Amino acid sequence: MCTDPSEAAGAQETLISHFRHETWGDAARLYVDPRLPDDAHLPLLDHLEHAEREVFYRLELKAERPDVFAYLDTDLLAAAACTNRGVVAFYDGALHVVTTRADARTSVVHEYTHHVLMSHGMLGPAWAQEGIAMVVAQETWWLDPARIEQVRDAPMSLQLMEQAVPYTLRTDDALMFYVQAAGMVRCFVRGDDARLRRLMHAMGTDEEAARDGSSDELAQLLEPSTWESCIDYLMRDMAPLR
Structure with missing residues:
Protein backbone atom coordinates (compact mmCIF):
# COMPACT_ATOMS: atom_id res chain seq x y z
CA MET A 1 0.00 0.00 0.00
CA CYS A 2 1.35 3.45 -0.80
CA THR A 3 1.90 5.87 2.07
CA ASP A 4 1.43 9.18 0.24
CA PRO A 5 -1.61 10.00 -1.94
CA SER A 6 0.71 11.92 -4.27
CA GLU A 7 2.25 8.55 -5.15
CA ALA A 8 -1.13 7.39 -6.42
CA ALA A 9 -1.61 10.57 -8.47
CA GLY A 10 1.76 10.05 -10.10
CA ALA A 11 1.01 6.40 -10.75
CA GLN A 12 -2.27 7.28 -12.46
CA GLU A 13 -0.57 9.80 -14.73
CA THR A 14 1.82 7.03 -15.76
CA LEU A 15 -1.09 4.69 -16.43
CA ILE A 16 -2.81 7.27 -18.64
CA SER A 17 0.31 7.61 -20.73
CA HIS A 18 0.70 3.84 -21.20
CA PHE A 19 -2.86 2.50 -21.28
CA ARG A 20 -4.91 2.24 -24.47
CA HIS A 21 -7.56 4.93 -24.83
CA GLU A 22 -11.18 4.13 -25.69
CA THR A 23 -14.25 6.37 -25.58
CA TRP A 24 -17.59 5.67 -23.95
CA GLY A 25 -19.42 8.98 -23.96
CA ASP A 26 -18.99 12.61 -24.87
CA ALA A 27 -16.11 13.36 -22.53
CA ALA A 28 -15.42 10.19 -20.53
CA ARG A 29 -12.35 8.14 -21.35
CA LEU A 30 -11.72 4.44 -20.87
CA TYR A 31 -8.08 3.60 -20.14
CA VAL A 32 -7.26 -0.05 -20.82
CA ASP A 33 -4.31 -2.02 -19.47
CA PRO A 34 -2.18 -2.84 -22.55
CA ARG A 35 -1.80 -6.44 -21.32
CA LEU A 36 -5.52 -7.00 -21.89
CA PRO A 37 -6.78 -8.23 -25.31
CA ASP A 38 -7.81 -5.62 -27.86
CA ASP A 39 -11.51 -6.32 -27.31
CA ALA A 40 -11.35 -6.52 -23.50
CA HIS A 41 -13.15 -3.19 -23.15
CA LEU A 42 -16.33 -4.44 -24.84
CA PRO A 43 -17.68 -6.47 -21.87
CA LEU A 44 -16.70 -3.60 -19.60
CA LEU A 45 -18.77 -1.16 -21.66
CA ASP A 46 -21.71 -3.50 -21.22
CA HIS A 47 -21.12 -3.59 -17.45
CA LEU A 48 -20.97 0.21 -17.31
CA GLU A 49 -24.19 0.66 -19.25
CA HIS A 50 -25.87 -1.92 -17.01
CA ALA A 51 -24.62 0.03 -13.97
CA GLU A 52 -26.12 3.26 -15.30
CA ARG A 53 -29.49 1.61 -15.73
CA GLU A 54 -29.42 -0.18 -12.37
CA VAL A 55 -28.42 2.90 -10.38
CA PHE A 56 -31.12 4.98 -12.03
CA TYR A 57 -33.72 2.27 -11.39
CA ARG A 58 -32.83 1.91 -7.70
CA LEU A 59 -31.86 5.49 -6.78
CA GLU A 60 -33.52 7.58 -9.52
CA LEU A 61 -30.28 9.48 -10.11
CA LYS A 62 -28.01 10.04 -13.09
CA ALA A 63 -24.55 11.58 -13.42
CA GLU A 64 -22.03 12.46 -16.10
CA ARG A 65 -19.99 9.41 -17.00
CA PRO A 66 -16.64 9.09 -15.19
CA ASP A 67 -13.28 8.11 -16.62
CA VAL A 68 -12.61 4.39 -16.17
CA PHE A 69 -9.38 2.43 -15.72
CA ALA A 70 -9.45 -1.27 -16.67
CA TYR A 71 -6.76 -3.54 -15.17
CA LEU A 72 -5.58 -7.07 -15.85
CA ASP A 73 -4.74 -7.79 -12.20
CA THR A 74 -4.85 -6.42 -8.68
CA ASP A 75 -1.11 -5.72 -8.49
CA LEU A 76 -1.29 -2.84 -10.94
CA LEU A 77 -4.57 -1.59 -9.51
CA ALA A 78 -3.02 -1.43 -6.02
CA ALA A 79 -0.08 0.51 -7.44
CA ALA A 80 -2.51 3.13 -8.78
CA ALA A 81 -3.84 4.13 -5.34
CA CYS A 82 -3.42 3.77 -1.59
CA THR A 83 -5.39 0.52 -1.32
CA ASN A 84 -4.91 -2.78 0.42
CA ARG A 85 -4.09 -5.83 -1.69
CA GLY A 86 -7.58 -7.29 -1.35
CA VAL A 87 -9.18 -4.46 -3.34
CA VAL A 88 -10.44 -5.38 -6.83
CA ALA A 89 -12.15 -2.06 -7.65
CA PHE A 90 -12.40 1.47 -6.25
CA TYR A 91 -13.64 4.96 -7.07
CA ASP A 92 -11.60 8.14 -6.61
CA GLY A 93 -13.28 10.44 -9.12
CA ALA A 94 -12.52 7.82 -11.76
CA LEU A 95 -13.66 4.20 -11.67
CA HIS A 96 -10.94 1.55 -11.36
CA VAL A 97 -11.69 -2.16 -11.85
CA VAL A 98 -9.93 -5.47 -12.50
CA THR A 99 -11.87 -6.69 -15.52
CA THR A 100 -10.64 -10.30 -15.54
CA ARG A 101 -12.56 -11.31 -12.42
CA ALA A 102 -15.85 -13.20 -12.55
CA ASP A 103 -17.45 -10.56 -10.31
CA ALA A 104 -16.37 -7.59 -12.44
CA ARG A 105 -19.98 -6.68 -13.28
CA THR A 106 -20.92 -6.47 -9.60
CA SER A 107 -17.81 -4.39 -8.89
CA VAL A 108 -18.69 -1.95 -11.66
CA VAL A 109 -22.23 -1.45 -10.32
CA HIS A 110 -20.86 -0.93 -6.80
CA GLU A 111 -18.31 1.67 -7.86
CA TYR A 112 -20.69 3.37 -10.28
CA THR A 113 -23.10 3.82 -7.37
CA HIS A 114 -20.35 5.69 -5.50
CA HIS A 115 -19.81 7.87 -8.56
CA VAL A 116 -23.46 8.85 -8.81
CA LEU A 117 -23.87 9.48 -5.07
CA MET A 118 -20.74 11.63 -4.88
CA SER A 119 -21.66 13.50 -8.05
CA HIS A 120 -24.83 14.59 -6.24
CA GLY A 121 -22.96 15.69 -3.11
CA MET A 122 -23.89 12.64 -1.06
CA LEU A 123 -20.51 11.93 0.46
CA GLY A 124 -21.08 10.29 3.81
CA PRO A 125 -21.31 8.73 6.27
Whole structure:
Protein backbone atom coordinates (compact mmCIF):
# COMPACT_ATOMS: atom_id res chain seq x y z
CA MET A 1 0.00 0.00 0.00
CA CYS A 2 1.35 3.45 -0.80
CA THR A 3 1.90 5.87 2.07
CA ASP A 4 1.43 9.18 0.24
CA PRO A 5 -1.61 10.00 -1.94
CA SER A 6 0.71 11.92 -4.27
CA GLU A 7 2.25 8.55 -5.15
CA ALA A 8 -1.13 7.39 -6.42
CA ALA A 9 -1.61 10.57 -8.47
CA GLY A 10 1.76 10.05 -10.10
CA ALA A 11 1.01 6.40 -10.75
CA GLN A 12 -2.27 7.28 -12.46
CA GLU A 13 -0.57 9.80 -14.73
CA THR A 14 1.82 7.03 -15.76
CA LEU A 15 -1.09 4.69 -16.43
CA ILE A 16 -2.81 7.27 -18.64
CA SER A 17 0.31 7.61 -20.73
CA HIS A 18 0.70 3.84 -21.20
CA PHE A 19 -2.86 2.50 -21.28
CA ARG A 20 -4.91 2.24 -24.47
CA HIS A 21 -7.56 4.93 -24.83
CA GLU A 22 -11.18 4.13 -25.69
CA THR A 23 -14.25 6.37 -25.58
CA TRP A 24 -17.59 5.67 -23.95
CA GLY A 25 -19.42 8.98 -23.96
CA ASP A 26 -18.99 12.61 -24.87
CA ALA A 27 -16.11 13.36 -22.53
CA ALA A 28 -15.42 10.19 -20.53
CA ARG A 29 -12.35 8.14 -21.35
CA LEU A 30 -11.72 4.44 -20.87
CA TYR A 31 -8.08 3.60 -20.14
CA VAL A 32 -7.26 -0.05 -20.82
CA ASP A 33 -4.31 -2.02 -19.47
CA PRO A 34 -2.18 -2.84 -22.55
CA ARG A 35 -1.80 -6.44 -21.32
CA LEU A 36 -5.52 -7.00 -21.89
CA PRO A 37 -6.78 -8.23 -25.31
CA ASP A 38 -7.81 -5.62 -27.86
CA ASP A 39 -11.51 -6.32 -27.31
CA ALA A 40 -11.35 -6.52 -23.50
CA HIS A 41 -13.15 -3.19 -23.15
CA LEU A 42 -16.33 -4.44 -24.84
CA PRO A 43 -17.68 -6.47 -21.87
CA LEU A 44 -16.70 -3.60 -19.60
CA LEU A 45 -18.77 -1.16 -21.66
CA ASP A 46 -21.71 -3.50 -21.22
CA HIS A 47 -21.12 -3.59 -17.45
CA LEU A 48 -20.97 0.21 -17.31
CA GLU A 49 -24.19 0.66 -19.25
CA HIS A 50 -25.87 -1.92 -17.01
CA ALA A 51 -24.62 0.03 -13.97
CA GLU A 52 -26.12 3.26 -15.30
CA ARG A 53 -29.49 1.61 -15.73
CA GLU A 54 -29.42 -0.18 -12.37
CA VAL A 55 -28.42 2.90 -10.38
CA PHE A 56 -31.12 4.98 -12.03
CA TYR A 57 -33.72 2.27 -11.39
CA ARG A 58 -32.83 1.91 -7.70
CA LEU A 59 -31.86 5.49 -6.78
CA GLU A 60 -33.52 7.58 -9.52
CA LEU A 61 -30.28 9.48 -10.11
CA LYS A 62 -28.01 10.04 -13.09
CA ALA A 63 -24.55 11.58 -13.42
CA GLU A 64 -22.03 12.46 -16.10
CA ARG A 65 -19.99 9.41 -17.00
CA PRO A 66 -16.64 9.09 -15.19
CA ASP A 67 -13.28 8.11 -16.62
CA VAL A 68 -12.61 4.39 -16.17
CA PHE A 69 -9.38 2.43 -15.72
CA ALA A 70 -9.45 -1.27 -16.67
CA TYR A 71 -6.76 -3.54 -15.17
CA LEU A 72 -5.58 -7.07 -15.85
CA ASP A 73 -4.74 -7.79 -12.20
CA THR A 74 -4.85 -6.42 -8.68
CA ASP A 75 -1.11 -5.72 -8.49
CA LEU A 76 -1.29 -2.84 -10.94
CA LEU A 77 -4.57 -1.59 -9.51
CA ALA A 78 -3.02 -1.43 -6.02
CA ALA A 79 -0.08 0.51 -7.44
CA ALA A 80 -2.51 3.13 -8.78
CA ALA A 81 -3.84 4.13 -5.34
CA CYS A 82 -3.42 3.77 -1.59
CA THR A 83 -5.39 0.52 -1.32
CA ASN A 84 -4.91 -2.78 0.42
CA ARG A 85 -4.09 -5.83 -1.69
CA GLY A 86 -7.58 -7.29 -1.35
CA VAL A 87 -9.18 -4.46 -3.34
CA VAL A 88 -10.44 -5.38 -6.83
CA ALA A 89 -12.15 -2.06 -7.65
CA PHE A 90 -12.40 1.47 -6.25
CA TYR A 91 -13.64 4.96 -7.07
CA ASP A 92 -11.60 8.14 -6.61
CA GLY A 93 -13.28 10.44 -9.12
CA ALA A 94 -12.52 7.82 -11.76
CA LEU A 95 -13.66 4.20 -11.67
CA HIS A 96 -10.94 1.55 -11.36
CA VAL A 97 -11.69 -2.16 -11.85
CA VAL A 98 -9.93 -5.47 -12.50
CA THR A 99 -11.87 -6.69 -15.52
CA THR A 100 -10.64 -10.30 -15.54
CA ARG A 101 -12.56 -11.31 -12.42
CA ALA A 102 -15.85 -13.20 -12.55
CA ASP A 103 -17.45 -10.56 -10.31
CA ALA A 104 -16.37 -7.59 -12.44
CA ARG A 105 -19.98 -6.68 -13.28
CA THR A 106 -20.92 -6.47 -9.60
CA SER A 107 -17.81 -4.39 -8.89
CA VAL A 108 -18.69 -1.95 -11.66
CA VAL A 109 -22.23 -1.45 -10.32
CA HIS A 110 -20.86 -0.93 -6.80
CA GLU A 111 -18.31 1.67 -7.86
CA TYR A 112 -20.69 3.37 -10.28
CA THR A 113 -23.10 3.82 -7.37
CA HIS A 114 -20.35 5.69 -5.50
CA HIS A 115 -19.81 7.87 -8.56
CA VAL A 116 -23.46 8.85 -8.81
CA LEU A 117 -23.87 9.48 -5.07
CA MET A 118 -20.74 11.63 -4.88
CA SER A 119 -21.66 13.50 -8.05
CA HIS A 120 -24.83 14.59 -6.24
CA GLY A 121 -22.96 15.69 -3.11
CA MET A 122 -23.89 12.64 -1.06
CA LEU A 123 -20.51 11.93 0.46
CA GLY A 124 -21.08 10.29 3.81
CA PRO A 125 -21.31 8.73 6.27
CA ALA A 126 -18.99 6.02 4.97
CA TRP A 127 -21.22 3.14 6.11
CA ALA A 128 -24.15 4.51 4.10
CA GLN A 129 -21.97 5.05 1.02
CA GLU A 130 -20.74 1.47 1.10
CA GLY A 131 -23.95 -0.17 2.25
CA ILE A 132 -26.04 1.52 -0.43
CA ALA A 133 -23.50 0.52 -3.09
CA MET A 134 -23.63 -3.09 -1.88
CA VAL A 135 -27.44 -3.14 -1.94
CA VAL A 136 -27.64 -1.61 -5.43
CA ALA A 137 -25.04 -4.12 -6.66
CA GLN A 138 -27.06 -6.94 -5.04
CA GLU A 139 -24.03 -8.31 -3.21
CA THR A 140 -24.65 -11.37 -1.05
CA TRP A 141 -21.13 -12.49 -0.07
CA TRP A 142 -21.47 -10.73 3.30
CA LEU A 143 -24.48 -12.84 4.32
CA ASP A 144 -22.34 -15.27 6.28
CA PRO A 145 -23.53 -16.23 9.80
CA ALA A 146 -20.06 -16.09 11.37
CA ARG A 147 -19.35 -12.62 9.98
CA ILE A 148 -22.77 -11.29 10.94
CA GLU A 149 -22.45 -12.67 14.46
CA GLN A 150 -19.11 -10.89 14.76
CA VAL A 151 -20.51 -7.48 13.85
CA ARG A 152 -23.52 -8.09 16.12
CA ASP A 153 -21.40 -8.97 19.13
CA ALA A 154 -18.45 -6.63 18.50
CA PRO A 155 -19.46 -3.90 16.06
CA MET A 156 -16.96 -1.34 14.86
CA SER A 157 -17.31 2.07 16.48
CA LEU A 158 -19.76 4.54 14.98
CA GLN A 159 -16.92 7.01 14.47
CA LEU A 160 -15.00 4.50 12.36
CA MET A 161 -18.10 3.52 10.41
CA GLU A 162 -18.83 7.16 9.63
CA GLN A 163 -15.33 8.28 8.66
CA ALA A 164 -13.30 5.29 7.41
CA VAL A 165 -12.06 4.89 3.86
CA PRO A 166 -12.59 1.13 3.83
CA TYR A 167 -10.29 0.23 0.94
CA THR A 168 -7.37 1.72 2.90
CA LEU A 169 -8.06 -0.46 5.98
CA ARG A 170 -6.30 -3.74 6.62
CA THR A 171 -7.98 -6.52 4.68
CA ASP A 172 -9.66 -8.14 7.72
CA ASP A 173 -10.88 -4.80 9.06
CA ALA A 174 -12.15 -3.77 5.63
CA LEU A 175 -14.07 -7.03 5.34
CA MET A 176 -15.88 -6.48 8.62
CA PHE A 177 -16.53 -2.83 7.77
CA TYR A 178 -18.40 -3.89 4.63
CA VAL A 179 -20.39 -6.54 6.50
CA GLN A 180 -21.46 -4.03 9.13
CA ALA A 181 -22.22 -1.33 6.53
CA ALA A 182 -24.42 -3.71 4.53
CA GLY A 183 -26.20 -4.79 7.71
CA MET A 184 -26.86 -1.19 8.75
CA VAL A 185 -28.35 -0.32 5.37
CA ARG A 186 -30.45 -3.49 5.30
CA CYS A 187 -31.78 -2.63 8.75
CA PHE A 188 -32.86 0.82 7.62
CA VAL A 189 -34.17 -0.11 4.17
CA ARG A 190 -35.99 -3.36 5.00
CA GLY A 191 -36.28 -4.29 1.32
CA ASP A 192 -38.02 -1.05 0.26
CA ASP A 193 -36.39 1.01 -2.51
CA ALA A 194 -38.29 4.09 -1.34
CA ARG A 195 -36.52 3.76 2.02
CA LEU A 196 -33.23 3.24 0.20
CA ARG A 197 -33.76 6.60 -1.48
CA ARG A 198 -34.71 8.16 1.86
CA LEU A 199 -31.41 7.00 3.29
CA MET A 200 -29.64 8.37 0.23
CA HIS A 201 -31.27 11.79 0.65
CA ALA A 202 -30.38 11.78 4.34
CA MET A 203 -26.76 11.75 3.19
CA GLY A 204 -27.33 14.95 1.18
CA THR A 205 -28.38 17.61 3.68
CA ASP A 206 -29.34 17.65 7.35
CA GLU A 207 -32.43 19.71 6.49
CA GLU A 208 -33.74 17.10 4.07
CA ALA A 209 -33.09 14.27 6.49
CA ALA A 210 -34.91 16.11 9.27
CA ARG A 211 -37.85 16.93 7.04
CA ASP A 212 -38.66 13.30 6.22
CA GLY A 213 -37.74 11.88 9.62
CA SER A 214 -34.66 9.98 8.43
CA SER A 215 -32.37 11.54 11.04
CA ASP A 216 -34.46 10.21 13.93
CA GLU A 217 -34.69 6.75 12.37
CA LEU A 218 -30.96 6.60 11.77
CA ALA A 219 -30.22 7.63 15.33
CA GLN A 220 -32.53 4.89 16.60
CA LEU A 221 -31.01 2.33 14.26
CA LEU A 222 -27.60 2.83 15.81
CA GLU A 223 -28.81 2.19 19.35
CA PRO A 224 -27.22 -1.09 20.58
CA SER A 225 -30.52 -2.85 21.32
CA THR A 226 -31.99 -1.92 17.93
CA TRP A 227 -28.81 -2.97 16.17
CA GLU A 228 -28.70 -6.36 17.89
CA SER A 229 -32.37 -7.10 17.17
CA CYS A 230 -31.96 -6.19 13.51
CA ILE A 231 -28.91 -8.41 13.10
CA ASP A 232 -30.78 -11.25 14.79
CA TYR A 233 -33.56 -10.72 12.24
CA LEU A 234 -31.07 -10.89 9.37
CA MET A 235 -29.66 -14.13 10.73
CA ARG A 236 -33.11 -15.72 11.10
CA ASP A 237 -33.98 -14.80 7.53
CA MET A 238 -30.62 -15.59 5.95
CA ALA A 239 -32.01 -17.88 3.25
CA PRO A 240 -34.53 -15.41 1.77
CA LEU A 241 -31.95 -12.59 1.81
CA ARG A 242 -29.61 -14.69 -0.27
